[in-house]
Amino acid sequence: MVTRKTVWIGTNWKMNKGPAEALAAAEALKAYRAPDGVKPFIITPFTSLQAVASVLKGADVLVGAQNMHWEESGSWTGEISPGMVKECGADIVLIGHSERRQHFAETDWTVSRKMSAALRHGLRPLLCIGESLEEYDFGVTAETLSRQLKIALHDVAHADLPNILIAYEPVWAIGAGGRAADTDCVAKVHAGLRAVLCEIAGKDIGDRVPLLYGGSVTQDNARSYVSQPNVDGVFVGRAGWSVPDFEKLIDRVIEERAPA
Numbered sequence: 693m694v695t696r697k698t699v700w701i702g703t704n705w706k707m708n709k710g711p712a713e714a715l716a717a718a719e720a721l722k723a724y725r726a727p728d729g730v731k732p733f734i735i736t737p738f739t740s741l742q743a744v745a746s747v748l749k750g751a752d753v754l755v756g757a758q759n760m761h762w763e764e765s766g767s768w769t770g771e772i773s774p775g776m777v778k779e780c781g782a783d784i785v786l787i788g789h790s791e792r793r794q795h796f797a798e799t800d801w802t803v804s805r806k807m808s809a810a811l812r813h814g815l816r817p818l819l820c821i822g823e824s825l826e827e828y829d830f831g832v833t834a835e836t837l838s839r840q841l842k843i844a845l846h847d848v849a850h851a852d853l854p855n856i857l858i859a860y861e862p863v864w865a866i867g868a869g870g871r872a873a874d875t876d877c878v879a880k881v882h883a884g885l886r887a888v889l890c891e892i893a894g895k896d897i898g899d900r901v902p903l904l905y906g907g908s909v910t911q912d913n914a915r916s917y918v919s920q921p922n923v924d925g926v927f928v929g930r931a932g933w934s935v936p937d938f939e940k941l942i943d944r945v946i947e948e949r950a951p952a
């Protein structure tokens with residue numbers, strides 16, 4: 693019997709959609725029935741997190757926040773605590789997105805603190821890692837990713853690792869100026885990430901950590917990534933911002949799947 697992997701397909705709305713637009717999108721997604729074995733999710737801005745999570749409670753589409761602080765509370769103006777994210781009804785929290793590392797001083801150390809805090813609060817962290825163009829050009833992709841991964845997971849109990857999501861998102865592949873990574877390159881990088889996870893936690897656990905690819909994913913290329921052995925899903929930005937596009941992208945990925 694062929695065992696089919698669970699496929700995670702999510703979209704990060706980034707700084708798009710005010711509360712009204714986000715709510716309308718959530719209402720449109722409420723009736724969406726995910727194909728067997730597919731876990732769709734959306735990552736919303738904080739201003740609509742609670743409303744979107746409330747509309748999608750019990751639906752097939754999971755909801756996440758784009759960031760959080762690691763402390764429970766305190767004098768951290770402008771920040772949102774893990775408890776607040778949880779109380780808003782989020783299932784997932786994005787941690788270490790390259791836009792936060794690049795523009796908001798997120799470091800491997802803060803990412804590591806946030807990983808443990810998210811798990812303590814029953815949130816599923818979606819850890820983003822990725823090398824810059826400069827690191828890619830210097831040929832240190834594997835070293836960069838291994839460092840980011842080992843520090844981020846340093847304080848995470850091995851038993852918790854299958855409950856997290858990891859997205860490999862090369863910085864040079866993200867956004868309007870980015871170019872999608874070659875499928876072969878993603879396959880090779882993901883095999884390396886799998887090896888690092890197995891080194892950290894042993895094969896039984898390392899093999900069960902979902903690894904997603906993100907960066908200029910489109911309806912046309914998504915399925916080629918997901919058909920690779922160590923790619924358990926895709927994390928999309930622009931190609932998932934409209935609900936019909938997001939649903940179509942999921943359909944296109946599923947067309948590729950072999951029957952169980």
Ligand SMILES: O=C(COP(=O)(O)O)[C@@H](O)CO
Pocket residue numbers: 703704705789861865866867868870906907908909927928929930931
């Ligand atoms: O940043 C991401 C990719 O954005 P694209 O617009 O798909 O290049 C990733 O976090 C998913 O949002």
